[in-house]
Amino acid sequence: MDFSRLYRLTSAMRRGYLHFHVSREPGPWNSPYLLLRGDIRADKPVPLRRMLGSKTGDFLSTEAVHIRLVSDRIVRMFDEQGFTGWSTYEVKVFGKTDEITGYKGLSVLGRCGPTDDSKARLVWVEPNPEHMGMPGLPVTAVQQKFGLYFDPDTWDGCDFFLPEGSAWIFVTERVAKALKKARATNVSLTPLPEQRLP
Secondary structure, eight states, X not given: XXXXXXXXXXXXOOTTBOEEEEOOSSSGGGSHHHHHHTSSOOSSOEEXXXXXXXXXXXXXXXXXXXXXXXXXXXXXXXXHHTOOSEEEEEEEEEOSSSEEOSEEEEEEOEEEXXXXXXXXXXXXXXXXXXXXXXXXXXXXXXXXXXXXXXXXXXXXXXXXXXXXXXXXXEEEHHHHXXXXXXXXXXXXXXXXXXXBOO
């Protein structure tokens, strides 16, 4: 399998884009990992309130990292392209004063087996010049692992899928190309072999 044709999808969390608090009232959003996996469904819209930022984008983040918001235009594109392995749920999103419309929560239904770090490569990484001299951050090059892999036989073939035991969203090249063509905003797509590991 050519893992360079598979990508990790994340909200880019670029400066200025909206970022949201999740309601503390009881509901399925109290189990965001299960909501992302589609293991539970929201029986009413998930309530979210502005935490930071003011810019809208096609992908928005929340303090509950497993709750990802996707714009209606991108949801329509996913549907029109016939991508598999995804679903959405309703959200109720508030800004400073008014409700922000045009978004859905993203669930990922496709699956593969657990990631395999044994194929990751070690790379010497230079420190970010902006962080030089900051307490607790390295000032010399360090070795970091790069590369996400899994047993291809465990993948169900969906365009959107999650590795076993993980909330990292993987997508196929078809999805990545469609998002680039649509000029989707505030999204990051990293080929799996280039993904830095924690």
